[in-house]
Amino acid sequence: xxxxxxxxxxxxxxxxxxxxxxxxxxxxxxxxxxxxxxxxxxxxxxxxxxxxxxxxxxxxxxxxxxxxxxxxxxxxxxxxxxxxxxxxxxxxxxxxxxxxxxxxxxxxxxxxxxxxxxxxxxxxxxxxxxxxxxxxxxxxxxxxxxxxxxxxxxxxxxxxxxxxxxxxxxxxxxxxxxxxxxxxxxxxxxxxxxxxxxxxxxxxxxxxxxxxxxxxxxxxxxxxxxxxxxxxxx
Numbered sequence: 001x002x003x004x005x006x007x008x009x010x011x012x013x014x015x016x017x018x019x020x021x022x023x024x025x026x027x028x029x030x031x032x033x034x035x036x037x038x039x040x041x042x043x044x045x046x047x048x049x050x051x052x053x054x055x056x057x058x059x060x061x062x063x064x065x066x067x068x069x070x071x072x073x074x075x076x077x078x079x080x081x082x083x084x085x086x087x088x089x090x091x092x093x094x095x096x097x098x099x100x101x102x103x104x105x106x107x108x109x110x111x112x113x114x115x116x117x118x119x120x121x122x123x124x125x126x127x128x129x130x131x132x133x134x135x136x137x138x139x140x141x142x143x144x145x146x147x148x149x150x151x152x153x154x155x156x157x158x159x160x161x162x163x164x165x166x167x168x169x170x171x172x173x174x175x176x177x178x179x180x181x182x183x184x185x186x187x188x189x190x191x192x193x194x195x196x197x198x199x200x201x202x203x204x205x206x207x208x209x210x211x212x213x214x215x216x217x218x219x220x221x222x223x224x225x226x227x228x229x230x231x232x233x234x
Contacts, residue, residue: 002212002222004196006189010053010181012221013188017046019219020195026218033202038194045188052181059177063170070120070163077160078117080153081127084134085114087145097142105133120164127157196220 007013020026021042026034088105089112091097099109106129107115117123134150144150199218203211212222 001208002224004200005221005223006192006196007221010049010185013185013192014046014050014053016192016219016221017042017049017188017195020199021046023218034195034198038191038198041187041191042195045184045191048184049181049188052177052184056174056177056181059170059174063167063174066163066167066170070160070167073156073160073163074120074123077127077156078123080148080156081117081123081130082114084130084145084148084150084153085126087147088130089114091145097137101133101137101142104136105130124157124161124164127153131157 007016020034021039026039085105088097088102092099092102093112102109102111106126115122115126117126131150131154134145138144196215196219199215199220200211203214206214216222
């Protein structure tokens with residue numbers, strides 16, 4: 001015999017609820033076998049789940065659209081910050097800038113390699129240190145580095161930072177909407193269970209072949225076990 005299984009995706013939940021709500025049979029006074037309280041709960045659950053799932057789809061799509069853009073801006077910013085630091089280290093090696101000045105940039109006095117800036121946050125952190133360090137060194141009378149200038153570094157870093165902060169907000173918004181979506185699912189599952197119980201109870205005296213067909217028409221989903229004869233219960 002086939003067995004019943006509740007929907008496990010939002011699309012399936014919505015389909016199960018809509019199938020019942022769109023059935024004229026459940027609204028006729030004479031033949032109505034689903035109580036109005038359950039019908040009203042089903043309509044409310046459908047509306048809430050549809051709204052939440054659509055909101056999540058839109059927010060997640062907006063988040064994905066920004067991934068390619070932020071990646072390009074991060075690469076540009078990383079290139080300018082790393083090139084600036086390379087020029088700085090070469091100037092130190094040539095003796096044009098004192099090693100002690102590296103501390104102004106947040107680096108060890110004996111540093112000879114670039115720090116790890118693979119993550120977005122580490123790039124922003126080191127970019128800020130480089131900008132503040134260059135300004136402090138120039139203020140002390142040092143000659144500014146020109147290729148690239150700290151202004152160019154700051155411009156690309158600011159562009160990346162703005163995009164990064166916007167992307168963070170989109171991710172936070174997506175996470176918030178996802179939590180809302182998760183919160184409405186239990187209600188939908190509870191209503192679907194009650195609906196299917198009432199449907200099956202209404203047709204319980206029908207022959208198996210007829211009973212399963214009538215329940216399927218109202219959205220009840222049945223599955224067959226492995227190697228089970230699917231002609232049974234149809």
